[in-house]
Amino acid sequence: MTNTNKLVRIATRKSALALWQAEFVKAQLEHFHKDITVELVPMSTQGDIILDTPLAKIGGKGLFVKELEQAMLDGRADIAVHSMKDVPVDFPEGLALHTICEREDPRDAFVSNTYADIAQLPQGAIVGTSSLRRQCQIRALRPDLEIRDLRGNVNTRLAKLDDGQYDAIILAAAGLIRLDMHERIKAFIEPEVSLPANGQGAVGIECRIDDEATKALLAPLEHSETRIRVNAERAMNRRLEGGCQVPIGAYALVDGEQVHLRGLVGAIDGSEILRADISGNTIDAEALGVQLAEQLLALGADKILADVYRDA
Numbered sequence: 001m002t003n004t005n006k007l008v009r010i011a012t013r014k015s016a017l018a019l020w021q022a023e024f025v026k027a028q029l030e031h032f033h034k035d036i037t038v039e040l041v042p043m044s045t046q047g048d049i050i051l052d053t054p055l056a057k058i059g060g061k062g063l064f065v066k067e068l069e070q071a072m073l074d075g076r077a078d079i080a081v082h083s084m085k086d087v088p089v090d091f092p093e094g095l096a097l098h099t100i101c102e103r104e105d106p107r108d109a110f111v112s113n114t115y116a117d118i119a120q121l122p123q124g125a126i127v128g129t130s131s132l133r134r135q136c137q138i139r140a141l142r143p144d145l146e147i148r149d150l151r152g153n154v155n156t157r158l159a160k161l162d163d164g165q166y167d168a169i170i171l172a173a174a175g176l177i178r179l180d181m182h183e184r185i186k187a188f189i190e191p192e193v194s195l196p197a198n199g200q201g202a203v204g205i206e207c208r209i210d211d212e213a214t215k216a217l218l219a220p221l222e223h224s225e226t227r228i229r230v231n232a233e234r235a236m237n238r239r240l241e242g243g244c245q246v247p248i249g250a251y252a253l254v255d256g257e258q259v260h261l262r263g264l265v266g267a268i269d270g271s272e273i274l275r276a277d278i279s280g281n282t283i284d285a286e287a288l289g290v291q292l293a294e295q296l297l298a299l300g301a302d303k304i305l306a307d308v309y310r311d312a
């Protein structure tokens with residue numbers, strides 16, 4: 001199919017990372033289709049505006065994507081580029097996640113100006129993260145550390161570290177790598193120590209379900225292995241009814257026809273961490289995610305999550 005003179009407008013947040021991801025998709029689209037025009041439509045979202053309230057308290061779900069979705073529904077934009085980690089489970093009527101691009105490094109990263117890794121942190125050191133998932137896993141590993149809230153976009157978080165407000169902070173490696181700040185990563189935290197969030201490191205593209213012309217243009221950006229991994233992870237998260245601010249980790253790997261999925265649900269104080277894993281055929285990725293969620297529920301995840309939601 002040729003799409004001569006087709007215009008693709010990308011709704012995007014204005015953070016450095018969101019703009020990088022939108023520019024990445026723009027470059028990919030232009031690479032695969034020489035005859036199209038791609039424009040960025042930058043906008044602010046509720047999540048960018050309410051920066052001083054812990055996300056768990058404002059009910060997190062979709063905070064960073066609602067305005068982008070409205071722009072597509074209104075016809076002011078054609079696609080929205082998201083970090084898969086921040087994409088809610090369900091989509092508004094008329095929109096769907098059409099494309100998942102190849103995943104960047106999914107691990108969490110240890111960032112500090114003084115210490116080389118978590119093991120080197122002295123007793124009582126202050127670690128910045130607002131992620132309940134990172135918090136519970138670090139607390140389980142090092143109960144002596146003091147975890148403090150850390151909000152804002154990647155650059156804001158790094159500035160707070162450089163200010164001396166924290167001894168170390170934990171960020172997604174993918175964000176730092178994309179923003180060309182690889183050298184800020186002192187150590188990668190392996191999934192055995194900090195199981196990543198579902199979708200971490202993957203970029204997804206949402207569009208109108210009936211927009212066949214745009215969907216055809218997006219087709220070459222799809223990465224099937226990443227799709228399988230993220231589908232398994234998101235299915236687990238969905239069955240646990242986890243929003244984007246929950247102490248839940250989900251991480252899948254694909255090896256040939258096999259998908260291996262690990263899941264974790266933790267109490268925020270790190271006092272209890274439930275882990276389970278499952279393997280099966282890639283065709284069953286989503287069913288495996290649901291089964292793994294049910295294993296975790298049977299182990300007591302429902303009680304832990306009920307406590308988290310009650311305290312939020």
Ligand SMILES: NCc1[nH]cc(CCC(=O)O)c1CC(=O)O
Pocket residue numbers: 083084085086154170171172173174175199200201202203
């Ligand atoms: N919650 C914010 C967010 N959403 C996506 C990323 C990083 C990039 C990615 O996971 O694709 C980050 C920052 C972070 O967790 O450090």
